Amino acid sequence: MKRPLPSDPVVRAIVRAQLAQRSQVSRRSVLQTGAGVAGMGALLAACGTGGAPSGEATATGGAVQDVSESDPTVNWANWTLYLDYDDQSQTYPTLEAFTEQTGIEVNYAEDIEDNDSYYGRVQGQLANGQDIGQDIVTLTDWMAARMIRLGYTQELDKANIPNWENILPGLRDVSFDPGRQHSLTWQSGFAGLAWNKEAVPGGMRSVSDLWNPDLAGRVEVLSEMRDTVGLIMLDQGVDPSSDDWGDDEFFAALEVLEQQISSGQIRQVKGNSYAEDLVSGDALAVIGWSGDITVLNFENGDNWEFLLPEAGGTLWSDNLMVPVGSPxxxxxxxxxxxxxxxxxxxxxxxxxxYICPVQGAYEEMLNLDPELAENQLIFPNEETLSRAYVFRALTPEEETRYNTEFQSVIGN
Amino acid sequence: MSVVSALGHGGGSGTPAPAPARRARGGAYLLLAPGLLYLGLFFVVPVFALLVTSLYVPVPGGDVGQFQPAFEWQNYTRSLETYWPQLVRSFSYAAIATILAFCIGYPMAYTIAVKARGRPFLQAMLLVLVIAPFFTSFILRTVAWKQILADEGFVVAALKALAVIPPDGRLTATSVAVVAGLTYNFLPFMTLPIYANLERLDPRLIEAGADLYANGPTTFWRVTLPMSMPGVVSGTLLTFIPASGDFVNSVLLGNNSTTMIGQVIDSRFFKVSDYPTAAALSFVLMMAILVLVAAYIRRAGTEELL
Known part of the structure; x- marks a missing residue:
């Protein structure tokens, strides 16, 4: 089961803040205290490597000498509260067990708070094929796609990962890494509709229900383009995971967003702070992330409902990758x-x-905690998964253009 | 300097007179060196990097966030054409917030410095109250504001009952909330310099005003206020400059129609990985503030700052 929160109010507040951070939002959130510092680093990095010829990947994976034998350690950069943690012993039980089994020490760092700012921090070194001090980084699909495209990752030797066959079938051949040559899913989550059960007693079925005049000014959507636009596209009958949509479909969805923002129906387009607004009551219905709603319901009473709309919702994953230069x-x-x-x-x-990407974990969970095993947000069944779509990989040109348009629609 | 040279004379009997003075001057420069080095390393170099980055162009056919050196001055014109509304909005919000902070901060500073004069305990208590907010992170305090101004909160309920705002009105996610947040967050920066100035105000000058048959308001207008101008000038600068670059208040208390320039820079940098535009906008912001402040100081007079 989920750990109960500590009783000390200060510790509690910190844990809460971290729980909120764990949600995908904060990974992209703007308000990181370190943002300024990271930003300057990224800027300098950008200066340093701006001249490097691009396009052709600087992957020097083969050139790096693997010292695994003589140096039994592994450095892993992950998001906060994204691995089982034992408060009492202040250790990660599964990591301890791993070290015991294999003799490999793990330096686990909760280093990643935001895909873009992390990328900005390490991009300069990666472009030069240097060791960034991490042997595993954990990044979201679209950023993983960029890393792989640029040759910033090493090809995995499946002979060392026989268990990889346990990956859920739907995650096996993702468009950015067919056959999983460079990455493996760590955890996944849904973006869908969430609403206050008291304020919306009738519930919701589709994204269009958000545009109900009764909810004027009390609706919020995510500032993550792929999720918000992806859900609207699904509502319009477009499959965002297929390759057969382009500008027309994207801009049709963006137009809906623009209309709803300018009419005042959408109060705000936000990152993870939409969760606070659900609690304060400023927002009654949102496009949000499954993990957040689980946490909210756990901490603030069972007030909210999360649903993948009938037309479908988006599915994102974070992926484990070995950066170039890791020895x-x-x-x-x-x-x-x-x-x-x-x-x-x-x-x-x-x-x-979050959603477990490993087949067979469900059966194990039935022993561990049957109630959790039935949670569709952790172990979604076929029916649920059939309604979840992974936003297709965008070309660099599309990514820049769509992102620019999206940012301008949301006022940036 | 005279003390140093006096010591120098005392110390070395055979030393020619000018030498110690020169040595002392060298010492002064040596003392200045850490500051200069620090500024050079952490201000001049980054600003130069910023300028260089702002002129970059995308690598043809390159990936997201890949740029190469160039002299693309159009980055500036393009940024200004696209983002002038946010720039204007930032300066308007900052200006309104500065004026409001002055209107609130001056009476506060006056009360503490003049009215509470001679009662050190009361003065100290009031000063602590002014400074106390600094004990908590301003992000947390702004988040607290969000809760206070929430739709279901008592402030909105009270204002609705008094028909100040319409029944479907709200406070958060509006420009009113953003300006209020800016005013609140920068109020101490306005109050403290004015306080420091009024605290040194010679009461005999006010007495002299009364002796010359000026009534209270006239004395204030002709004596106190002009005397406190240095505090007012530094207070307004300390409020206006950070307020125009601020984006926390707008992110937390505003919505997508209250976007300030800081938010745009952030989104260009982190969301779109458009480093040149982010750098160009930062440079424009810096220059605009420099020009505005220079014009202001020219009007107000630099000696006021001393």
């Missing part, structure tokens, strides 16, 4: 293999409450 790829692969063991995966899932 401990074999150790990294050993670790990935370990976490694709269904027993270990179930242990992690019981803590993090």
């Amino acid at each position: 401990r790829k074999t150790n990294a692969e050993t670790l990935m293999n370990y976490y694709y063991d269904p027993v270990v995966a179930a242990e992690v899932a019981a803590y993090v409450n």
Whole structure:
């Protein structure tokens, strides 16, 4: 089960803040205290490598000597509260067990708070094929796509990861990495509709229900383009995961967003702070993330309902990758293999409450906590998954153009 | 300097007179060196990097966030054409907030410095109240504001009952909330310099005003206010400059129609990975503030700052 919050109010507040951070939002959130510092670093990095010829990847993966044998450690950069943690011993039980089993020490760093700012921090070194001090980084699909495209990752040796066969069929051949040559899913989550059960007693079925005049000014949507636009596209009958849509479909969806913002129906377009607005009551219905709603209901009484609309919702994943320049790829692969063991995966899932990507973890969870095993947001069944779509990979040109248009529609 | 040279004379009997003075001057420069080095490393170099980045162009056919050196001055014209509304909005919000902070802060400073004069305990208590907000992170305090002004909160309910705002009105996610937040967050920066100035105000000058048959308001207008101008000038600068670059208040208390320039820079940098535009906008913001402040100081007079 989820850990109860500590009783000390200060610690409690910190844990809450971190729980909120764990949600995908804060990964892209603007308000990181370190943003200024990271920003300057990224800026300098941008200056330093701006001249490097691009396009052709600088992947020097083969050139790096693998020292896994002589150096039994692995450095792993992940998001906060994204791995089972034991308060009492202040350790990560599954990591401890891993070290015991394999003799490999893990330096686990909760280093990533935002895809873009993390990328900005390490991009300069990656472009030069240097070791960034991490052997595993955990980044969201579209950023993983960029990393792989640019040759910033090393190819995985599946012989060291036999358990990778346990990956959910739907995650096996993602468009940015067919056959999973460079990445493995860590956890996934849905973007869908969420609403206050008291204020919207009739519930909701589709994104169009958000435009109900009764909710004027009390609706919020995510500032994550792929989720908000993806859900509106689905509502318009477009499958955002297929390759057969383009500008017309994208801008048709964006137009709906623009209308609803200018009419005042949408109060705000936000990152993770939409969760606060649900609690304060400023927002009654939102496009939000499944993990957040689980946490909100756990902490603030069971007030909210989360639903993947009938037309479908988006599915995002965070992916484990070995950056170029890492000299401990074999150790990294050993670790990935370990976490694709269904027993270990179930242990992690019981803590993090996101979708577990490992087949067989469900059966393990039935033993561990049957109630959790039935939670559709952690172990979605076929029917649920059939309504979840992964936003297709965008070309660099599309990504820049769509992002610019989206940012301008939301006022930036 | 004279003390130093006096010591120098005392110390070395055979030393020619000018030498210690020169040595002392060298020492002064040496003392200045850490500051200069610090500024050079953490101000001049980054500003230069910013300028260089602002002229970059995308690598043809390159990936997101890949740029190469160039002299693309159009980055500036394009940024200004696209983002002038946010720029104007930032300066308007900052200006309104500065004026409001002055209207609130001056009476506060006056009360503490003049009215509470001679009662050190009361003065200290009031000053602590002014400074107390600094004990908590301003982000947390702004988030608290969000809760206070929430739709279901008592402030909105009271204002609705008094028919100040319409029944379907709201406070958060409006420009009113953003300006109010800016005013609140920068109020101490306005109050404290004015206080420091009024505190040194010679009461005999006010007495002299009364002796010359000026009534209270006239004395204030002709004596107190002009005397406190240095505090007012530094207070307004300390409020206006950070307020125009601020984006926290707008992010937390505003919505998508209250976007300030800081938000745009952030989104260009982190969301779109458009480093040149972000750099160009930062540079424009810096220059615009410099020009506005220079014009203001020219009008108000630099000696007021001393």
